[in-house]
Amino acid sequence: MNKLLVIGRDSSLEFYVNDIFLGNFADSYPDSPLTGIELQVSGEGSHVTFDNVALHSLSPLPVVMFPAAISGDPPFSSDYSPPAQERIGPFVTQPGDYFVSYTMTNAELSALQAEYYSAPIRKEILDAVEANFKDRVDVVIVILDLDAPPQGSLPWGVNWSVQSGSVHNPTTPRFARLGSMWLMTRDGLDMGPALHELLHGFLKSSFIIPTVLASHWGFSSVGGQLGGWDKDTLVYLGNDTYQATGPPISGGSYPTSFGIQANGGNSVPYSNLELWAMGLIPDSELVSVDVAENASYIEAGEGKFTATAIRTYSPSELIARTISDNRPSTATPRAFRGLVVFASTRTKIDMATITQLNREIEEFSMRSLISWGHNFWMATGMRASIHLATASELAR
Numbered sequence: 001m002n003k004l005l006v007i008g009r010d011s012s013l014e015f016y017v018n019d020i021f022l023g024n025f026a027d028s029y030p031d032s033p034l035t036g037i038e039l040q041v042s043g044e045g046s047h048v049t050f051d052n053v054a055l056h057s058l059s060p061l062p063v064v065m066f067p068a069a070i071s072g073d074p075p076f077s078s079d080y081s082p083p084a085q086e087r088i089g090p091f092v093t094q095p096g097d098y099f100v101s102y103t104m105t106n107a108e109l110s111a112l113q114a115e116y117y118s119a120p121i122r123k124e125i126l127d128a129v130e131a132n133f134k135d136r137v138d139v140v141i142v143i144l145d146l147d148a149p150p151q152g153s154l155p156w157g158v159n160w161s162v163q164s165g166s167v168h169n170p171t172t173p174r175f176a177r178l179g180s181m182w183l184m185t186r187d188g189l190d191m192g193p194a195l196h197e198l199l200h201g202f203l204k205s206s207f208i209i210p211t212v213l214a215s216h217w218g219f220s221s222v223g224g225q226l227g228g229w230d231k232d233t234l235v236y237l238g239n240d241t242y243q244a245t246g247p248p249i250s251g252g253s254y255p256t257s258f259g260i261q262a263n264g265g266n267s268v269p270y271s272n273l274e275l276w277a278m279g280l281i282p283d284s285e286l287v288s289v290d291v292a293e294n295a296s297y298i299e300a301g302e303g304k305f306t307a308t309a310i311r312t313y314s315p316s317e318l319i320a321r322t323i324s325d326n327r328p329s330t331a332t333p334r335a336f337r338g339l340v341v342f343a344s345t346r347t348k349i350d351m352a353t354i355t356q357l358n359r360e361i362e363e364f365s366m367r368s369l370i371s372w373g374h375n376f377w378m379a380t381g382m383r384a385s386i387h388l389a390t391a392s393e394l395a396r
């Protein structure tokens with residue numbers, strides 16, 4: 001028997017049950033403000049009626065839905081008609097208005113692939129966004145028109161932070177205050193590292209615990225998008241040797257190891273310290289973090305490592321270690337606006353690609369559950385949202 005968490009209290013509510021509800025959802029979001037009723041269901045395919053709440057499993061159904069009155073989002077339209085405005089500066093609007101495209105030359109793409117960090121195209125696109133769009137863009141998301149991991153220096157994703165300030169500081173300009181996020185393949189919003197890169201935008205310069213890998217959680221119990229093991233899984237094997245795994249992935253099963261940089265793309269939600277660092281939970285909900293000292297992997301694939309000690313940082317120590325200008329508070333914004341720029345060497349984007357991107361953008365940004373992995377709203381435990389659609393609305 002698995003626990004099922006029902007969201008919403010509408011007596012006419014219908015739920016489409018798929019595996020995301022079975023096992024891991026209630027555990028992942030025990031304190032959701034939208035928590036309604038807990039039911040017991042016997043497995044996928046159940047049909048349950050309880051307090052006028054009917055559950056229907058219509059398998060296979062990819063998305064679990066609940067009413068706009070609960071989720072706050074209107075139903076998305078499948079009308080992919082072109083926006084009224086065809087161009088916004090060097091950008092071209094696209095059917096459905098989910099994103100704009102930017103045409104790169106082959107030479108610009110080659111330069112980007114050869115040496116990402118010095119390629120001028122990065123700044124050109126960002127400057128063009130700033131010049132042509134209103135100062136309401138918290139994050140610029142550039143998706144490259146590539147279907148495979150790129151060659152050369154390109155990572156899977158990167159958040160090129162362009163502001164010296166912080167989203168936690170209300171005097172920081174809004175433009176790109178969560179950074180400029182580059183996803184190097186067309187499915188980066190779906191599969192990751194979209195959640196990972198977005199989190200970098202909240203953390204900026206500060207780091208909270210000692211780590212072997214700058215800007216990531218290293219050998220620690222943070223267990224989230226920026227790496228670390230799941231706090232409950234650490235086992236001491238003797239002789240300064242430990243073993244642990246990352247947090248459960250979508251569906252509830254534990255992986256065999258943990259990463260010091262990341263854990264499984266969009267398959268894991270933001271962890272306790274990450275939610276706190278984003279300003280989404282108060283100091284009172286922050287839990288301690290264990291950090292392995294002088295650690296290194298023995299067998300990375302099995303989560304085995306050596307360390308001279310495990311040091312525990314209490315919530316008050318973690319708070320004291322966070323520099324003041326990047327100090328999260330519950331006054332940090334929770335509703336964000338992003339603009340997706342599709343950077344391609346093609347002058348015309350085919351309808352299949354447009355449909356794929358529109359769907360990815362919709363799923364990543366909607367305040368509803370998706371069938372695989374986590375969108376932003378789910379990853380934050382329904383505490384924050386990001387609006388990406390209606391791109392041309394942002395034109396100056």
Ligand SMILES: [Zn+2]
Pocket residue numbers: 196200215216261
């Ligand atoms: Zn990273």
